[in-house]
Amino acid sequence: MPDSPAIAHGAPEPAHEEHPSYLRHHFNSVEQQADTAGFAMWLFLVTEVMFFSGLFTAYLIYRNWYYPAFVAGSHQLDVRWGTLNTLVLIVSSFTMAMGVWCAQTGRRRGLVLCLSLTCLLGLGFLGIKTIEYREKIEKHHVPGFHYSLQSFVDPQSEPEVYSEYHDKPLPPDMARHTELYFSLYFLMTGMHAAHMIIGVGILAFMILRARAGAYTSGHSTYVLNFGLYWHFIDIVWIYLFALLYLISRHQ
Amino acid sequence: MSATIVSLPDQSTARIPKVNYLTKENGILSWLLTGDHKRIAILYLISITFFFFIGGALAGLIRLELLTPRADLMATDTYNKVFTMHGVIMIFFFLVPSVPATLGNFLIPMMIGAKDLALPRINLLSWYLYMAGGILAIYTMAVGGVDTGWTFTTPLSTHYVNTNVITTGLAVFVAGFSSIFTGLNFIVTIHKMRAPGMTWFRLPLFVWSHYAASLLMVLGTPVLAIAIVLVALERTIGIGVFDPTKGGDPLLFQHLFWFYSHPAVYIMILPGMGVISETISTFSRKRVFGYTAVAFSSVAIAIFGFFVWAHHMFIMGISNYSVLIFSLLTMLVAVPSAIKIFNWTFTLYKGSITFETPMLYSFGFMGLFTIGGLTGVFLGSSGTDIHLTETYFIVAHFHFVMVGGMLMAFLAGIHFWWPKMTGRMYPEKLSQLAAVVTFIGFIFTFFPQFILGVLGMPRRYASYPPEFQVLNVFSTAGATILGVGYLLPVLYLVWSLKYGAVAGDNPWQATGLEWQTQSPPLTENFAEMPAMDHEAYDYEWLEVQNQKRQKEVNSAG
Numbered sequence: 001m002p003d004s005p006a007i008a009h010g011a012p013e014p015a016h017e018e019h020p021s022y023l024r025h026h027f028n029s030v031e032q033q034a035d036t037a038g039f040a041m042w043l044f045l046v047t048e049v050m051f052f053s054g055l056f057t058a059y060l061i062y063r064n065w066y067y068p069a070f071v072a073g074s075h076q077l078d079v080r081w082g083t084l085n086t087l088v089l090i091v092s093s094f095t096m097a098m099g100v101w102c103a104q105t106g107r108r109r110g111l112v113l114c115l116s117l118t119c120l121l122g123l124g125f126l127g128i129k130t131i132e133y134r135e136k137i138e139k140h141h142v143p144g145f146h147y148s149l150q151s152f153v154d155p156q157s158e159p160e161v162y163s164e165y166h167d168k169p170l171p172p173d174m175a176r177h178t179e180l181y182f183s184l185y186f187l188m189t190g191m192h193a194a195h196m197i198i199g200v201g202i203l204a205f206m207i208l209r210a211r212a213g214a215y216t217s218g219h220s221t222y223v224l225n226f227g228l229y230w231h232f233i234d235i236v237w238i239y240l241f242a243l244l245y246l247i248s249r250h251q
Numbered sequence: 252m253s254a255t256i257v258s259l260p261d262q263s264t265a266r267i268p269k270v271n272y273l274t275k276e277n278g279i280l281s282w283l284l285t286g287d288h289k290r291i292a293i294l295y296l297i298s299i300t301f302f303f304f305i306g307g308a309l310a311g312l313i314r315l316e317l318l319t320p321r322a323d324l325m326a327t328d329t330y331n332k333v334f335t336m337h338g339v340i341m342i343f344f345f346l347v348p349s350v351p352a353t354l355g356n357f358l359i360p361m362m363i364g365a366k367d368l369a370l371p372r373i374n375l376l377s378w379y380l381y382m383a384g385g386i387l388a389i390y391t392m393a394v395g396g397v398d399t400g401w402t403f404t405t406p407l408s409t410h411y412v413n414t415n416v417i418t419t420g421l422a423v424f425v426a427g428f429s430s431i432f433t434g435l436n437f438i439v440t441i442h443k444m445r446a447p448g449m450t451w452f453r454l455p456l457f458v459w460s461h462y463a464a465s466l467l468m469v470l471g472t473p474v475l476a477i478a479i480v481l482v483a484l485e486r487t488i489g490i491g492v493f494d495p496t497k498g499g500d501p502l503l504f505q506h507l508f509w510f511y512s513h514p515a516v517y518i519m520i521l522p523g524m525g526v527i528s529e530t531i532s533t534f535s536r537k538r539v540f541g542y543t544a545v546a547f548s549s550v551a552i553a554i555f556g557f558f559v560w561a562h563h564m565f566i567m568g569i570s571n572y573s574v575l576i577f578s579l580l581t582m583l584v585a586v587p588s589a590i591k592i593f594n595w596t597f598t599l600y601k602g603s604i605t606f607e608t609p610m611l612y613s614f615g616f617m618g619l620f621t622i623g624g625l626t627g628v629f630l631g632s633s634g635t636d637i638h639l640t641e642t643y644f645i646v647a648h649f650h651f652v653m654v655g656g657m658l659m660a661f662l663a664g665i666h667f668w669w670p671k672m673t674g675r676m677y678p679e680k681l682s683q684l685a686a687v688v689t690f691i692g693f694i695f696t697f698f699p700q701f702i703l704g705v706l707g708m709p710r711r712y713a714s715y716p717p718e719f720q721v722l723n724v725f726s727t728a729g730a731t732i733l734g735v736g737y738l739l740p741v742l743y744l745v746w747s748l749k750y751g752a753v754a755g756d757n758p759w760q761a762t763g764l765e766w767q768t769q770s771p772p773l774t775e776n777f778a779e780m781p782a783m784d785h786e787a788y789d790y791e792w793l794e795v796q797n798q799k800r801q802k803e804v805n806s807a808g
Contacts, residue, residue, distance in 0.1 A: 026367035026444075028780075036369045036443040043435050047473045054477035054507050058492055066498060144488035177498040183490035187481075 022219040034221045041225040045232050048195075052236060055191065059184050059243060066177035068170055072152050073181030074247040075165045076141060078132065082245040085128050086238065092121035093234045100227045103210075103220035111210045111223070118230065119203040122196055129193055136182070143183045149175045188240055195233045202226060256534070256605050259676065260755040267674040267753060271771040286371035287774055292357035293672070294378050296665075299353060300741070302344040302385055307737065309337035314696075314730040317723050322713035330713035331398035332414070336388075338401030339419060343426045344385050346657055347515060350522035351468075352381070352433055354664045355461045357672060359437060361765035361772065362455050364446025364781040369439040370432075377432040384426030391418045400711065402512070405493040405504040409485040416486055420479045427472045427479075430518070434468030437461055446764070448783035455763050455787050456545050460525030463549035467514040467521070467556060475511035478504060505567055509560035517556040519653060520620075521549055523660030524591055527613050530663050531595045533761040534610040535602025538788035541594045548587035548594075555584040565636050574633045581631030588624050592617060607759070608679065611686035612663035619655025619693065623648060626701065641711075644704025650697045662689070662740060669744065670758045674770045675751030681743050689736030695729025762793050 020030060027033040063070045099114030139158075140148035151158050152175035155167040170178070206226065209215065215223045259265070272289045282290055312333050316324040325333070356374065360367055368374050391397060397419040399408040408416050441454070441462050482504065484490045491497030493504045532539045539545055561569055561577040595617060604610070626648040629635045639645065670676050699722040708719050715723070757766040768777050785792040 024371075025775075026365065026369075026371065032443065036439055039443055040370060040373075040435060040439045043438060043469060047431055047435065047469050050470055051473035051477055054474050054481070057507070058481075058503060061500070061503060062492075062498070069498075143490050180491050180498045183492055187484070187490065187492075 020218065030219075034224075037221045037225055038228075041228050045228060048232060052188075052191065055184065055188050056239075056243075059188065062177070062180050062184065063243075063247075066174065066180065069152070069174050069177035070181050071248045072155075072167055072170055072175075073178040073185070074245060075161055075167055076136075076139070076151060077185070077245050078135070079245050079249070081128055081132050082241050085125050086241050088121050088125045088128070089234045089237050092118045092125070093231050095121065096227050096230045100220070100224050103215045103223040106216045106218075108210065108213050108216040111216055112207060115203055115207045115210055115223075119200055119207060122200040122203065126193060126196055126200070129189065136186075141182050142186065143179045147179050147182075149178070152178050185244055188244065192233065192236055192240060195236070199226075199230055199233055202229075254605050255607060256536070256603075256760050257607065257676075257679070257758055258755075258760060259752055259758055262752055265753040265755060267771070268769045270773065271674070271769065272774045273771050275774045284375070286367065286375060288356050288360050288368045288371065288374060289672075289772065289774075289776075291374050291378050292353050295348060295352040295356060295381070298378075298382060298385065299345055299349055302340055303349075303737075305389070306337055306341040306345055307734065309333050309340065311730065311734065313337060314727040316713055317715070318727045320715050320717045320720050320723075325713070327713045328398060331400075331711070332396035334711060335398050335400050336392050336396055339397075339423065340388060341653075342401055342515070342519075343423050344381070344388060346519040346653055347426075347430055347468075348381060348433070349519070349657065349661050350526060350664060351437070351461060351464060351518075352377070352429075354526065354661075354668060355437060355457075355522055356433070358668065358765055359440060359458055359461060360444065361768070361776050362458050362763055363441065363444060363449050364764050364777070364783060365440065365444035366775045366777075366780075368436050369444050370436050373432050374436055377429040377436070380425050380429035380432070384422045384424075384429065387418055387422035387425065391415045391422060394418075402508060403479070403482055403504075405482060405485070405501045406495075408482055409493055417483050420483050424476055424479045427476050430468050431472045434465035434472070437465040438469065441465075446781050446783055450783075452543065452546070453783055453785075453787050454546075455525075456528035456539060456542070456549075457522075457525035457763075459546040460521045460528070460549040463553035464518050464521035466550075466553045467518045470557070471511040471514040471518070474507055475515075478507035478511070481507070502564070502567060502569070505564050506560070509563045510557075513560040513563060514553075514556045516649070516652065517552050519657050520660075521552060523616065523657045523664075524549065526660045526664035526667070527595060527616050528591075529761070529763070530609045530613045530667050531598050532788045533667075533759050534607060534613075535599050535604045536790055537598055537602040538786070538790070539594065540597035540600075541590075542787065544590055545594050548590040551587040552584065555580065555587065559584050559631075562631055562636070565633050566640055578631055578633050582628065585624060585628055585631075588620075592621055592624075606683070608677075608682040608686050609663045609667035611683055612659045612666065612689075615686065615690045615693075616656055616659040616663065619651050619659060619690075623651030623653075623655055626651065639704055641709055642704035643700040643708045643710055646710050647697045647700035647704060650700070655693055655697070659689070662686070665740070665744070667759070668765075669747070670754030671765060671770045671772070673748055673751070674754055675747050676754045676758065677740075677743050677747040677751055682740065685736055685739035685743075688732060688739065692729050692732030692734070692736045696726050696733050697729070699723070699725040699729075760790075760793060760797075762788055762790060767796075 023030055023033060027036070095114045095117040099111055099118060102108075102110035102114055136142055137145075139151065140146050141151070149172070151161070152167075152170045153172055155162050155169055161167070169175075203226075206215075206223065210223075272287055276285075282294065285291060312325070313330070316322065316330055316333075318324075322330060356368070395415060397412070397414045397416055399412055399414075399416060403416065403420065441458060445454075481490070481492050485493050489497075492499045493501050495501065528539055528545060559577060559581045561573055562581045565574050565577075626644070630639060630645065630648060666677065666682060703719055703722050703726075706719065708715055754770055756769055759766070764777075764781055764783070765772075767781065
């Protein structure tokens with residue numbers, strides 16, 4: 001039945017229910033297919049949570065052990081860039097949600113616009129992240145590559161950061177553990193950025209297909225599920241922002 | 252003993268159905284690009300068998316080296332590489348995917364009355380990931396291997412050894428994603444693709460146990476993945492997360508690693524338990540005793556399995572309180588396993604037992620798994636564990652569970668569903684002989700290792716004091732018998748592909764939906780989509796069905 005399209009027969013069968021082209025052969029109905037894909041996506045996100053959980057565990061343990069080093073390390077991050085990036089991602093989540101709505105209501109041009117905006121905002125996030133990373137490289141805060149403790153044993157060497165936080169010099173033993181903080185910083189944001197890059201790639205692919213009207217003819221599951229993925233990355237970032245940038249801001 | 256339930260069609264008229272999933276399309280591409288869960292299962296079966304024999308050959312080298320007290324067959328660091336690659340290949344490329352990726356892949360959609368797994372392309376992707384990982388592992392072996400042990404223990408793996416840790420890690424990482432996608436596919440399929448009337452408590456227990464194992468794959472494997480990423484980064488750029496000189500802690504690696512790798516033993520054993528539930532019921536003609544208890548015990552194993560990982564770390568400097576708690580939790584996980592063994596035993600009680608090959612393997616499983624499980628309780632008690640850990644007692648314990656348990660179950664399953672997969676029977680007497688040979692070989696190989704362990708012979712050394720030689724010779728001799736036991740099925744199963752008797756739809760008179768369709772099945776599995784109107788393992792329903800069919804034949808005649 002799925003393998004015998006009507007053209008094979010001389011006359012179309014009127015009793016035969018019509019199957020939309022996007023219904024895969026092993027599903028009974030479009031609802032079942034959409035339902036299944038959604039469930040699979042949620043489950044995939046659970047595996048993603050477990051993937052990040054290893055890093056969060058490491059973070060929690062070492063933050064408890066080396067709290068002063070984590071505070072000093074965190075002060076080296078620029079909270080303004082972080083806040084801006086958080087805003088960028090939240091707005092991109094909004095445009096993504098609008099995109100899902102456009103797909104479900106059959107608005108092709110709206111969908112292309114929303115996906116393009118999301119894609120641009122995603123690229124913007126990555127761009128800002130690059131600026132931040134470059135700053136770390138310049139300050140020798142990349143673990144493993146000429147890592148320098150100067151900012152932590154002699155905070156006054158960096159007047160900008162010092163004027164804001166007035167950090168006391170860390171004893172050399174504790175200062176060394178800032179390297180662990182930056183390891184986790186690069187690991188967690190790097191893992192997050194890898195997910196962003198994949199997301200932007202899929203977005204570009206989706207924009208091309210959306211222009212051809214692939215998602216606005218009743219089959220919007222793909223957009224919906226990608227939206228779930230995008231929101232998930234957004235949520236991960238919000239945790240990362242709080243854990244990495246906002247340690248002891250109240251002081 | 253001649254009693255049998257095998258009922259084959261009249262061989263003079265019986266034919267393999269012309270249209271089936273094997274004949275539907277031809278050519279190598281129709282296999283490599285297939286979305287059919289049954290074809291993917293066959294791809295897995297072939298590749299898994301290949302890796303099993305590589306792992307087996309390495310095991311043979313280990314036993315040969317241990318024939319004599321001195322390290323004379325190979326250099327000691329070569330020995331380290333051999334046992335490491337044996338572990339890596341057997342665990343990640345045989346045991347983890349063995350039953351789920353072959354039998355589970357083939358049977359779950361058929362058992363629940365679906366046309367395919369929910370995500371056929373993801374299923375094919377899993378196989379490609381598995382193969383990519385496997386080829387990387389072989390490549391690693393070709394360029395010099397790795398000698399950390401399969402556990403990648405830090406700081407050994409990150410700082411000291413100068414072998415191919417990264418490529419091996421990458422192989423395991425990639426194979427891990429294959430496992431994640433398989434598990435995800437199974438869970439989604441079982442939730443969303445069941446036929447009308449197929450309620451959760453009408454599912455065959457095989458499906459329940461795969462569901463539980465899939466939960467472990469989906470929740471555990473990502474943690475292994477990140478642990479491996481951390482090891483690789485530690486090794487390449489020295490991020491310091493596991494490095495005490497930078498404030499990191501190697502124990503964190505142990506926690507992350509065993510958080511996956513303990514549940515992984517249940518990933519390996521649970522699907523095997525599913526096979527045993529099917530065979531025990533079929534060959535004693537009784538519904539599995541306490542169906543609900545057996546179903547929930549699978550889930551209980553999956554849940555408890557996540558909270559016992561630190562029992563691998565009793566001697567690694569975790570606190571006494573952790574030891575106490577994890578020891579207690581380890582005892583708890585023995586309970587659901589015992590529930591299964593007891594319920595299978597009660598299923599046998601007053602059943603009409605016959606001794607076909609799958610049943611022989613199943614008996615082997617029950618005996619060996621019980622020994623393996625009970626010695627696990629010794630190891631879970633911290634007092635005995637401190638004496639026995641890192642000795643051959645551990646080696647014997649997990650080989651009883653993994654080889655005695657899982658491999659027996661795998662062979663039971665392969666024999667049980669072979670007629671369904673290929674449409675043909677294998678030679679019964681020869682296969683019964685193979686089952687017995689495997690059992691005897693197994694006992695000879697691994698039982699002496701319990702004694703060696705208690706006497707204090709440490710694992711992972713190429714040489715040992717001469718007083719241990721007698722038991723080691725026993726073990727090596729047993730391994731030879733075991734090797735024969737594994738080689739036999741390959742030979743006669745391949746033989747049966749062409750010369751085996753035509754099996755018919757339901758040679759064992761089993762009740763599962765997979766037996767109510769032709770063998771080998773159609774690509775869509777069923778000619779018309781089934782609806783489930785009876786409980787699982789309902790032999791009276793089957794009886795009525797058979798009588799109906801008989802009447803139809805008679806009236807037609």
